Amino acid sequence: MRALTPAEVLFEGDVPPAVMPPCDHYAGSEKLIRKSLALQAQLGPVFDVTLDCEDGAQVGQEASHAELVASFLGSDEDRFGRVGVRIHDFQNRAWRDDVRIILRAAKKAPAYVTLPKIHSVFDAAEMVAFVEASRCEFGIKHAIPCHLLIETHGALAEVFELAALPGVEALSFGLMDFVSAHNGAIPDTAMRSPGQFDHPLVRRAKLEIAAACHAHGKVASHNVSTEVRDMSVVANDAQRARNEFGYTRMWSIHPDQIQPIVDAFLPRSDEIVAATEILLKAQAAQWGPTRYQDTLHDRASYRYYWSVLRRAKASAQALPEGAETLFSQDK
Structure with missing residues (x-):
C-alpha cells in the first residue's frame, strides 16, 4: 500500500490552512523598495x-507610482516571487487604476494584493472581484490572492464573513487606524506596547481577527510594531502576537524589524525535528495512534505537527532527512 501523506488524510477533504512567510515588510519609495528586495535576496x-x-x-502621482511598482514585479530583483502590492482603498478613485496599471505592466503578477480600509463585505467583495476580472482580462493564468486590512468598525463587525470570502488569503490588523477610529476613546498608549496587548477593545479586535482567520483557513497577520530602535521590543511584540493571540505573520516597517519577527514566528529546529519524527511514525502506522517519547499522538496532534513542517517549508528552512516524502502529494 502506498504511504499516504498528511495532506491526503488529515483534513478530510478540506483544503489545509494557508501558510505564508512569517513577515510582511512594507516599502513605498523606490529607494526603500530596492533596499528591501536586496535584503530579501x-x-x-x-x-x-x-x-x-x-x-x-x-497625491497626483498615483498612476506613475503604480507604474514604478509594476516595474519591480518579475524583475531581476524579484528573486523569489514573494512580492505583493498594497493598492488604494475603496473610497479612493485610484484603486481601480492601481490594479489595472500593475497587472497590465508587470512582467509577473504580484504574489498578493492588499486591500486597505475595508468597511464591509460588499466593499471587499467588489474589490476582490475586480482583481479577479482584471487578471483574466490581462491573461494572467493563476488567481491572485487578496489580503484584507481590518482597521474599521465595519470590517471588525463582519470579520468572519470577510474571512470566508473566496479569493481572500489573509486578514491583517491595522492597529493605528483602528485606535484612531475611536476618536480619543482609546488612549494613544494602545498604539504601542505594552498597551496594544492590554487595552480590552484592542485585545478584542486582535482576537476576533485571529479567530476568524483560523475558522476559515486564512492567515492572521499582526499589526506593525512602532519601535524602530530597540529590537527586543519588536521581538517581544512578535512573540506575544504568536503565542498569546494566535497570529502566524506580522508586518514590518523597518528593515531591522524583519529578523526579530522571523525568529519569533519560524519553527525552531528542535520543533522541526520532532514534527518530522512524529509524522514519519504516523505515516508508517497508516495514520493510526502512535507513541513518541512517552507521549501518545493521533490525528489531532498530527495536524499540529504538520503545520510546523508546512511553515518551515514555506520559509525555505532546512528539513530533516525523510521530511520531503511527507510533501510528495501536497499541493
Missing part, C-alpha cells in the same frame, strides 16, 4: 515585500 524567502501604493504614492 540575502535572507531568502523568509519574508514578503509589499510595495505600497496607498502611502507610497504622492
Whole structure:
C-alpha cells in the first residue's frame, strides 16, 4: 500500500490552512523598495515585500507610482516571487487604476494584493472581484490572492464573513487606524506596547481577527510594531502576537524589524525535528495512534505537527532527512 501523506488524510477533504512567510515588510519609495528586495535576496524567502501604493504614492502621482511598482514585479530583483502590492482603498478613485496599471505592466503578477480600509463585505467583495476580472482580462493564468486590512468598525463587525470570502488569503490588523477610529476613546498608549496587548477593545479586535482567520483557513497577520530602535521590543511584540493571540505573520516597517519577527514566528529546529519524527511514525502506522517519547499522538496532534513542517517549508528552512516524502502529494 502506498504511504499516504498528511495532506491526503488529515483534513478530510478540506483544503489545509494557508501558510505564508512569517513577515510582511512594507516599502513605498523606490529607494526603500530596492533596499528591501536586496535584503530579501540575502535572507531568502523568509519574508514578503509589499510595495505600497496607498502611502507610497504622492497625491497626483498615483498612476506613475503604480507604474514604478509594476516595474519591480518579475524583475531581476524579484528573486523569489514573494512580492505583493498594497493598492488604494475603496473610497479612493485610484484603486481601480492601481490594479489595472500593475497587472497590465508587470512582467509577473504580484504574489498578493492588499486591500486597505475595508468597511464591509460588499466593499471587499467588489474589490476582490475586480482583481479577479482584471487578471483574466490581462491573461494572467493563476488567481491572485487578496489580503484584507481590518482597521474599521465595519470590517471588525463582519470579520468572519470577510474571512470566508473566496479569493481572500489573509486578514491583517491595522492597529493605528483602528485606535484612531475611536476618536480619543482609546488612549494613544494602545498604539504601542505594552498597551496594544492590554487595552480590552484592542485585545478584542486582535482576537476576533485571529479567530476568524483560523475558522476559515486564512492567515492572521499582526499589526506593525512602532519601535524602530530597540529590537527586543519588536521581538517581544512578535512573540506575544504568536503565542498569546494566535497570529502566524506580522508586518514590518523597518528593515531591522524583519529578523526579530522571523525568529519569533519560524519553527525552531528542535520543533522541526520532532514534527518530522512524529509524522514519519504516523505515516508508517497508516495514520493510526502512535507513541513518541512517552507521549501518545493521533490525528489531532498530527495536524499540529504538520503545520510546523508546512511553515518551515514555506520559509525555505532546512528539513530533516525523510521530511520531503511527507510533501510528495501536497499541493
